[in-house]
Amino acid sequence: MGYGAESSIVGIVAAVIGIVLILTVVLRMWKKVPQDKAGVVTGMKKRVITGGGGLVIPVFERIDYISLGNIPLSVATRSSLSSQGVPISVITTAVIKVRNEKNSILTAIEQFTGTAIAVLEGKLREIIATMTVEELYQKREEFSSRVQEVVGTELGNMGLEVKNFTITDISDENGYIKALGDGMIAQRKKDAEIQKAEAARD
Numbered sequence: 001m002g003y004g005a006e007s008s009i010v011g012i013v014a015a016v017i018g019i020v021l022i023l024t025v026v027l028r029m030w031k032k033v034p035q036d037k038a039g040v041v042t043g044m045k046k047r048v049i050t051g052g053g054g055l056v057i058p059v060f061e062r063i064d065y066i067s068l069g070n071i072p073l074s075v076a077t078r079s080s081l082s083s084q085g086v087p088i089s090v091i092t093t094a095v096i097k098v099r100n101e102k103n104s105i106l107t108a109i110e111q112f113t114g115t116a117i118a119v120l121e122g123k124l125r126e127i128i129a130t131m132t133v134e135e136l137y138q139k140r141e142e143f144s145s146r147v148q149e150v151v152g153t154e155l156g157n158m159g160l161e162v163k164n165f166t167i168t169d170i171s172d173e174n175g176y177i178k179a180l181g182d183g184m185i186a187q188r189k190k191d192a193e194i195q196k197a198e199a200a201r202d
Helices: 003-029 102-128 133-138 140-156 176-201
Strands: 030-042 047-055 062-067 071-081 087-098 160-171
Touching: 003 030, 030 102, 047 102, 062 087, 062 102, 071 102, 087 102, 087 133, 087 140, 102 140, 102 160, 133 140, 133 176, 140 160
Parallel strands: none
Antiparallel strands: 030 047, 030 062, 071 087, 087 160
């Protein structure tokens, strides 16, 4: 085998090794992002990766992941004052998610869940302060809709959206709501007895 042939073989081997090394480096740089998440790359160039994957240069860049699925939150306020000054405790469940849009994802990853809970608690207290205990007890759907509407705007500025909001419990430590409920039951019984008496008379 001549010198030229040996040089060609060495060149081919070197080229193959080079290609393998390049592929290895590229594969290590490639970050896969699940369908239900987004990857936020920071460093040399801030960008968002969704639905597949992308290259992230080690040392110079880092990637953080954020869920794009529904996120359930339990939010409770203790002893919030109603418009009558009655301390009311409210337990709620909210389902939020990050909007699948670049600016929303970039905004959401900086603030996310902790801030969302604080916003929900704050708006709950604000709305409770404008309603009587009777309104809170008898108009839960209206109360829930008001909270969802107000919170939706606030969280929208954080790249989040409210998918669902439910009041799971309203209570107080002074027995106001229990008395209210007992009074309503007594009134219903009285109405039923009146209707029964009228029916018997007729």
